[in-house]
Amino acid sequence: MGRIEISTEIKAPIENVFAFLADPRNYEKISIPETWPRWMAMVKRASSSGPRAHWVYEMSGMKVESDTEVTELAENRIYAFRQTRGFMKSAANRLEIEPTTEGSRVRWTLEYELPYSYLGRLIDSLRARKQLETAVDQSIKNLHRMLRRQSIT
Numbered sequence: 319m320g321r322i323e324i325s326t327e328i329k330a331p332i333e334n335v336f337a338f339l340a341d342p343r344n345y346e347k348i349s350i351p352e353t354w355p356r357w358m359a360m361v362k363r364a365s366s367s368g369p370r371a372h373w374v375y376e377m378s379g380m381k382v383e384s385d386t387e388v389t390e391l392a393e394n395r396i397y398a399f400r401q402t403r404g405f406m407k408s409a410a411n412r413l414e415i416e417p418t419t420e421g422s423r424v425r426w427t428l429e430y431e432l433p434y435s436y437l438g439r440l441i442d443s444l445r446a447r448k449q450l451e452t453a454v455d456q457s458i459k460n461l462h463r464m465l466r467r468q469s470i471t
Contacts (some may be wrong), residue, residue, distance in 0.1 A: 357460035
């Protein structure tokens with residue numbers, strides 16, 4: 319199983335960061351907000367119904383779709399979801415937020431397994447992993463920039 323972990327400090331209050339990641343408007347039926355395509359690099363569309371979401375994203379020039387469900391939620395601290403159907407054999411995202419003196423630290427962990435045999439794992443180490451790392455890194459930068467812009471206005 320592959321694992322990518324990245325963290326960044328964002329000069330924004332935890333409440334703002336969490337509201338951007340999880341949609342607190344309907345907290346009992348927390349959902350993945352449809353703003354994710356604005357900052358998550360590979361995501362083209364996201365729609366949700368309660369704790370379940372449908373994603374459309376681009377990977378290696380191909381359109382890929384998946385469904386996810388929220389697995390853990392702690393207001394202003396943790397937002398986690400996993401794939402229930404889709405391209406990968408398995409995938410789980412966990413975003414943790416903690417306070418810092420300057421704002422918030424966001425740690426994003428993606429654990430995934432591609433639907434391949436030994437040869438697939440080799441390909442993963444050569445190509446897919448690099449693409450996912452780049453997408454996660456770019457997404458964190460986008461999130462950072464959007465939240466910084468939000469706190470300025």
